[in-house]
Amino acid sequence: MDFALNKDQKELQTAFGKVCAADIAPGAAAADAAASLQIDNLKKIARAGYFATAVPEEFGGKGEELVTLFALTESLAAACPGTAMAASTSAWLCNTAILKYGSESLKKSLLPALAAGEKLGAFALAEPGAGSDINAMAATAVKDGDSWKLDGVKGLCWNAAAADVIIVIAKTGDGADAQPALSAFAVEKGCGYTVGEQAKTLGLRAAPAANIDLSGCAVPAANLLGAEGAGWDIAMDLLDYGRLQMAALAVGVSTACFMAAKEHAEARMAFGKPIGVFQEVAFKAADIYIAADVPRLLANQACWRKQQGENCAHLIASAKLLASQKVVEAAHKCLQVFGGKGYTADAPAERLYRDARFFEIGNGTTEIMRQVICKDLLGADF
Ligand SMILES: Cc1cc2nc3c(=O)[nH]c(=O)nc-3n(C[C@H](O)[C@H](O)[C@H](O)COP(=O)(O)OP(=O)(O)OC[C@H]3O[C@@H](n4cnc5c(N)ncnc54)[C@H](O)[C@@H]3O)c2cc1C
Structure with a gap:
């Protein structure tokens, strides 16, 4: 089993991460306040190849594996979770549905425009x-x-x-x-x-x-x-992708929480010292880091198994469940590190706290994730 990013995938991740950090992240608070789809953001990430990532080259894509799409989705979610939610729905769900289940002519007519970001799914x-x-x-x-x-x-x-x-x-x-x-x-x-x-x-x-x-x-x-009549199986298959998408978004938001908490812990002074030197604060930063790092490992493994065509619904559900619970904890701790400022829209912590909550609900709630895990491991009668 090898789900580590190779050299080319790492380069893609670094290049895309730079676009996200420079061109998307600065507008995240304004995008949240506007409560509207950020078409400019979608154009920027389309130019950077986001929507093409996992689409085969014959349909205008880059033919990358799911672990790469996971890595790029994470970077986008760390920059602007709302933009990432909209874009990844197109890339993870719509593109995959057409690629796996569409006729050749449907693939030819829709996938190139979806891969280019000219159409949204x-x-x-x-x-x-x-x-x-x-x-x-x-x-x-x-x-x-x-x-x-x-x-x-x-x-x-x-x-x-x-x-x-x-x-x-x-x-x-x-x-x-x-x-x-x-x-x-x-x-x-x-x-x-x-x-x-x-x-x-x-x-x-x-x-x-x-x-x-x-x-x-x-x-x-x-x-x-x-x-x-094949819609049930197709829906279950697509939900696997949707749950990996949720995990990628959750890991990205946890990363945003870590970066925000770290920056604030280094800058904010109390009792003559940066608050990060107080163990209670530093330990929160460590927990927030783990909230991204551990679910990422599990989700990358799940992406790799799904890519191999394995039936791994319980592993995917585990990754989604862990990532979504951890991001809620991470956002809670991040807000705490910001103190009173964290409770206001002047700090990113408040927005991330609101964003994080969706991942315990979307594409199957936490409770349903546990049922999927039990059914896969304990049998259909459970
Ligand atoms: C903003 C937003 C955007 C969305 N976008 C999409 C989208 O693009 N596409 C799409 O298809 N869906 C979308 N959804 C729907 C989302 O996937 C569902 O909300 C989610 O699957 C939960 O379903 P529900 O809201 O009907 O909750 P319910 O099924 O009514 O569940 C309510 C509560 O009961 C619990 N529950 C239900 N059944 C059981 C059980 N058997 N055992 C234990 N607990 C149980 C649930 O876990 C939950 O806590 C979106 C939802 C929101 C809020």
């Missing part, structure tokens, strides 16, 4: 009445000649308004064991869906999210991903 699985319980899904797709007619409402969805391609999972019939038969679609802009109001979220505000009303939406038959 989204992923709509959850619904207002079906988040953890995917089988409660109500959205439907019915075949009608050469197209599929979609109906129902998809719940909060990152990039809903800005997306050019939304990966939608919908019910296409009754399956076995009271499970609905699901199918996956690449729904392109202009197919007739409508997007609701932008949600007022606690954090990650530079990544707008909204509901999607699918009534009146018709998708060409060629935009079906995989076989009709």
Whole structure:
């Protein structure tokens, strides 16, 4: 097993990290305050090759492995978590869905523009009445000649308004064991869906999210991903990628917490000394460092196993669970290091504290992660 970054991957990470630190991080607080998608940021990271990272060269990408995409996503999240949330949804979920399940002609028509960052992707699985319980899904797709007619409402969805391609999972019939038969679609802009109001979220505000009303939406038959009825397996596979994405974002935010806490601990004076010399403060910085470093190791291993085609849902769930719990602890400690200033918008700690909380929820909650781990390790009857 070798999931260490090689020389080329490290160079890519360093170059991309410089772009993030110089061109993205300085605007993170303003992006949060604006609560809008930062198109300029997306253009900058597109130029730096972010969206192309894991797309094969034949479709205009760089053909890199998941560990590289993880490393770059981390760097972006350390700079601006909201921008990273929006961009990584496109790169980890939309790109992967089309690459793994799209027809050759769909790949040729969509992937080059997604890899170039000219198109943005989204992923709509959850619904207002079906988040953890995917089988409660109500959205439907019915075949009608050469197209599929979609109906129902998809719940909060990152990039809903800005997306050019939304990966939608919908019910296409009754399956076995009271499970609905699901199918996956690449729904392109202009197919007739409508997007609701932008949600007022606690954090990650530079990544707008909204509901999607699918009534009146018709998708060409060629935009079906995989076989009709294969949507459950596709959704589970994509959730693996989405959970690795969450882990990468969480590790990046923990890194941002470490950098912010370290800088403040070195600069802030109390009792005639920088507060970092007080062991209580220094130990917090050490804990915040570990909050990024240990989940990164686990997640890199999970990326590597997923890349090999292994069934490793429990390992991925473990990495997502650990990274998301650790980033919440890291953000809590970071805010504490800042003292009163940490409770205000004058310091990054307050924003990171709000951003961190999503990772315990998105793409499967902490509770569902534990269930995935138990089912994989203890058997289906658990
Ligand atoms: C801002 C935002 C953006 C989002 N973007 C997207 C997106 O782009 N695409 C997408 O598909 N989804 C998206 N989601 C939805 C997200 O994935 C779900 O919110 C998440 O999966 C949890 O589902 P839920 O909100 O329905 O919670 P529920 O399923 O109602 O869960 C509520 C609580 O009950 C617990 N619970 C539920 N069932 C069990 C059980 N069997 N055992 C133990 N505990 C249980 C949960 O862990 C949780 O604590 C987004 C959500 C938000 C808030």
